Structures are given as structure tokens and as C-alpha cells.
Amino acid sequence: MPEPQSAEPAFSLAAARHLVSDLFVPRPWIYWTDFLISAAIGNAAIGICLFAVREPANFLPSLPLAARIAAGLAAYVIGSLAFYRISLFIHELAHLRSGTMMAFRAAWNLFCGIPFLIPSFVYHTHIGHHRRSHYGTELDGEYLAFGHESPRSIIKHLAMNFALPIMTVLRFLVVGPVSWFVPPLRRRVLRHASSMVIDFRFRRPDADTRMEKLVIFVQELLCFAWLLAIAVVPPVFLGRWPIPFLIVGYSVSVFILTLNAIRTLGSHRWHYDKHHEIGFVEQLLDSVNVHRSPLVSELWGPIGTRYHALHHLFPGMPYHAMPEAHRRLTAGLPAGSAYHQTEEPSLTAAIRDLWRRSVAAGRSAGPSQAASPVGNQPVIAG
Numbered sequence: 001m002p003e004p005q006s007a008e009p010a011f012s013l014a015a016a017r018h019l020v021s022d023l024f025v026p027r028p029w030i031y032w033t034d035f036l037i038s039a040a041i042g043n044a045a046i047g048i049c050l051f052a053v054r055e056p057a058n059f060l061p062s063l064p065l066a067a068r069i070a071a072g073l074a075a076y077v078i079g080s081l082a083f084y085r086i087s088l089f090i091h092e093l094a095h096l097r098s099g100t101m102m103a104f105r106a107a108w109n110l111f112c113g114i115p116f117l118i119p120s121f122v123y124h125t126h127i128g129h130h131r132r133s134h135y136g137t138e139l140d141g142e143y144l145a146f147g148h149e150s151p152r153s154i155i156k157h158l159a160m161n162f163a164l165p166i167m168t169v170l171r172f173l174v175v176g177p178v179s180w181f182v183p184p185l186r187r188r189v190l191r192h193a194s195s196m197v198i199d200f201r202f203r204r205p206d207a208d209t210r211m212e213k214l215v216i217f218v219q220e221l222l223c224f225a226w227l228l229a230i231a232v233v234p235p236v237f238l239g240r241w242p243i244p245f246l247i248v249g250y251s252v253s254v255f256i257l258t259l260n261a262i263r264t265l266g267s268h269r270w271h272y273d274k275h276h277e278i279g280f281v282e283q284l285l286d287s288v289n290v291h292r293s294p295l296v297s298e299l300w301g302p303i304g305t306r307y308h309a310l311h312h313l314f315p316g317m318p319y320h321a322m323p324e325a326h327r328r329l330t331a332g333l334p335a336g337s338a339y340h341q342t343e344e345p346s347l348t349a350a351i352r353d354l355w356r357r358s359v360a361a362g363r364s365a366g367p368s369q370a371a372s373p374v375g376n377q378p379v380i381a382g
Contacts, residue, residue, distance in 0.1 A: 011281050011338045016313060019332045023321035026096065030320045031089070031104055038085045039111060045079030046252060048072070054244040076248075080255040081299055086112050087256060088303040090196075094126040095315055109219065114226055116253075117168045119219035122196045124212075125204055130315045135283045136272040141195055141202030146270035146354055150362030154265065154355065157198065161257035165250050172223040173231070180217075190216070198264065263300050266290070266350035267308040281338050287312045288350050289343045291326055300347060309342030 052059040052072035060068045089108050096105075105120065113119040128134045129142040136143045146153055171193050179186040187206075194216070195204045207213045234242040269286050272278055278286075287309035290297050297306045304311060304319030310326055311317070317325060333339050344350040 011284070013280075013313075016329060016333060016339065019328045020314065020317070020321075020325040023325050024314070024317055026092075026101065026318040027320060028101055028104060030318075031092070031101065034320075035086055035089060035104070035108065035112075038082045042079045042082030042086065045075045045082060046248065047079075048075040049079055050244055050248050053248055076251070076255075080252045080259075083112075083116070083252060084256045084259055085302040087116055087118060088260075088305060090118060090120055090123045091126070091303060091305065092319055093120050094123045097316075109222075114219070114222045117172055117223055117227075118196065119223060121212075121216045121219050122194060125195045125197065125202075130312065132280055132283065133277055136274060136278055136286070137276070138201075138274050140274070141197030141199045141204075143268070143272075143274065144199055144270065145273040146265070147357045148270075148273045148361050149358060151355065151358045152362070154358055157265070158258060158261050161254055161261055164257055165253040169227060172220065173227040176220050177224050259300060262351070263305060263347065265354060266344070266347040267305070269350070270354060284309060284313060284338050285341055287342055289326065290345075290347055290350070291323070291343070292345060294323075297347065306347075309339070313339065 049072055052068070052075065056068075060071055063071070086108075090113065093105055093108065109120055125141055129140050131139075134140045144153065144157075146157075171189070175185075175193065176189060179189040190206070191203050195202060207216065230242065230245075234240060234245075267288055269288065271286050272282075289309045290301065290306045300306070301308075304317075304322040307322040307326055310322055310329070313329075314325070329339055344353075
């Protein structure tokens, strides 16, 4: 497990780029195929789960109760994993060159971003996480000093996912629309409740163009319309509230948020305390690749997120090129290079090491030092 380096080891970015120079072109057909198949699987599986909740007596009535429960839970897990996969395309959208794959961006927002209440504008701030002068500092909303905090910080990071779905609904159904008519509230909402970050203290930079402001407003409006339809249409036209839909929707949200929070804990080593800028190779060594057990790791780290160190090395590389890029870099770079040191045998190994360091930090800090406010936050950031 590499510890923070006092001096950066030798590393040739040019040599690394030369090895993968032909892998930076995104292939739209892969994006479309992956997204559509995953979305179809997710909708079918969650549809089965919803039917099991809404009509338990009519769900596989010929099977024993235990088998019916198991089938419903299997559909829930499969559907949640598929929805988790398509939700993480938001990460690709943040890195695709501006003006490219516009049809895919629109389709993703329409069929995933808006219904899941994670419109693409909430992740525009992700680029700051990759700025060398921002990474691991107060300007990085996606970094917290987990390695310097007590385990309470990690527990809060995970526990917040049970509240976030409700907070997100309130943000888009109530607070956001009210802010359209109250300028001081609007400024606060945009700065402190419009970013997908894990640091509640993060302040989103003000939009600097009219187009950016328009995109935010249109996506907010669509989220509001979606939530309003859920709140109004069933009681008015069907005579009842969509309780099964709300139960399943909340449960799927918690599943996705918690799995993503666990993945986040293993994506970095969290060595730094946000008080100073660190060098590029230090940033690379603070990031993690997990490429073993590809079938399992693709479930918790889809869309290239299991190659997080590789992503920090080349943020513009499309996710479908990462397995080949990792193979080339591992084989082509000198043994023991900084890139080789980013690898962990598994997600659990990375998290166990983080927990060990967090426990040690908590003991050395003593009970009087309070943990920083943390939480995996897809929309509310303050």
C-alpha cells in the first residue's frame, strides 16, 4: 500500500500516453448499445419487482412463499445493478468533449438523468476533481480526508444515503422551483444544492454563461414536471397514491447510492487532508485500480470506474477502452512504476486498508476531535 510520497517518483506521462495514443476516440455505438440493453434489463427487472410488491398474491402464485420472495429480491438486485450502471454514464458525459454525442446526452437525460433526479448539470463540477491544482484541496468537492478522520466519517458517508433520496425530491419538487422566484434563495440553491459531491462544504462556482444557466433551468424544470406528475396523476386519475412505486423507487435509490458510496471509498486512498496542493504523481498514487475478478468488479465499478487511477491518468479516455489501456500500461511501463503501485487486489482490500488507517487516526485524535460532515451527495451539497 503506497503511502504519501515526500518526493514524486520518476514517471513519464509521455511514455504512458504513447502506449495508449489510439484509444481516446469514443465509439458511440458502444455507448448506445450498453445504455439501451442495461436500461431494458433494469426496467424489466424493476417492473417484475414492482408487480411483486403491488400484487403479492398474484406474483408466481404456484411457487412456495420463500421462492416468490427470493424471485422478487433477485429482480430487485438485478434491476438496481442495471440502473446503477446506466446512472454512471453521467461520469462519461462529464468528460466527453463539448458538443459531441449530443443525441446520446439528450437520451440519457430524458430516460435516466431526469427520472433518477440526477440531471447531467449536477455533475458538471466533476471536472474540478481532475484539475491538478484542485485535487484533494478545499476546491475539490469529491474529496474528503477519510484517512485522517475517525471511522465516524466513513459511517456518516454511508448512512447519508438513506436520507438523500428524500432530500433530492425536496430539492427538485419544492426548494428549486421556489428559488426561481426568490433570487437570494436561487443563489444558495445553485451554490450549495446543485452538485454531485461528497463534501457538504463544497460551493459550486456560479454559472458563467447564459447557456449554462439555461441548461440548468431546463433540466430542473423537467425534474419538477416528473415529480409533479408522480404526485398528481395517480391520485387524480387512478384514485390512489402510487405507494408501491414509491417504496420500490426509494429502495432502488438507496441501493444505488450505497453501492456508489462503497465504490467511492475504494476509488482513492484518501491520504491527504485538503490543506495543500499535491503533485500529479502523488494524485495518481492516491487513486486505485481494481482489474481482478472482472465479472464482479464490473458490477460495483461499471463504466470504467474500477480503473479509477487510469481515469485520473487520462480523464478523457472513453470507458470502453480502459481494459485494453490498462493491459498495455501494465505491460509497457517499467516494473514498479507509479502506475503499477495504484493497483489493489480488490475493492474490499482497499476499504479494509482505509478503515485501518481511519481507526488509527481516530485513536490518535482522541474523542474530542469531531469528524467532518460527509456523505455521498448526488444533488444536495451544502
